[in-house]
Amino acid sequence: MRSTLFLFLTILFSGHIAYAQFKENPVLNIENKDKKFLNYGYFLGFNQYDFKFDYENDLGQEDEILVDKSVGFNVGLIGEMRLNEFLDLRFEPGLHYNARNLVYTKFPPEESIPTNILREVKSTYINFPLLLKVSTKRFGNWKPFLIGGPSASLNLGSNETNLDDNSSGTFRMTKWNYNYELGFGIDFYLEYFKFTPSIRGVFTISDELVPDVDPNSPWTGNINAMRTRGLFINFTFE
DSSP states (O other): OHHHHHHHHHHHHHHHHHHHHOSSSOOOOSTTGGGSSEEEEEEEEEEEEEEEEEESSOOGGGGOEEEEOOEEEEEEEEEEEEOSSSEEEEEOOEEEEEEEEEEEOOSOGGGOOHHHHEEEEEEEEEEEEEEEEEEOOOBTTEEEEEEEEEEEEEETTOOTTOSOOGGGTOOOBOSEEEEEEEEEEEEEEOSSSEEEEEEEEEEEOSOOBOOOSSTTOTTTTTEEEEEEEEEEEEEEEO
């Protein structure tokens, strides 16, 4: 519900700017902005992270781990190198904060207490994406694009080296994760700067789970792999 509201507000806000930019024969703003070899900026935004689980033995919904998602925030910097009129190489280091709750449904009623069935996973990622931006030609004061590429994320709240595991209430994840990102957006050329709303998905390709010491752990024993899936809504200022 909260993510739907944020998406609606994003579309509404972007639509207001778009209305001003999609006029017929507009006065061109900052005409030479994209002709520079190097461009810089920053971004602010929202995120929502989920997990995708691969199980050793698929026992159906009785053994499913549910993910209670929340909306987090993004902030970071942008460095862009112009390759040609339609291609740019971008480096977007940023801080991404989010919290997820894992709900374990396999415990019998007499063991379904918070210390067993709930694990709060707070994640503070420092993300390092190297992305290729593929744009169309500029139409007046707007230009749509696709963007994608690999990224590496450092999870500051991973607990990877913690000696405690889920038997002590500590959920552990790997410190470094490797992902690919895909998205789209529209550059709007305003009078003094370029404003860009965009939507992007992030897909982790490495297994993030650090299993418990007990191979039959009720929390990690049946998990073959755990990978993040995320959605970013960013607002860029250049």
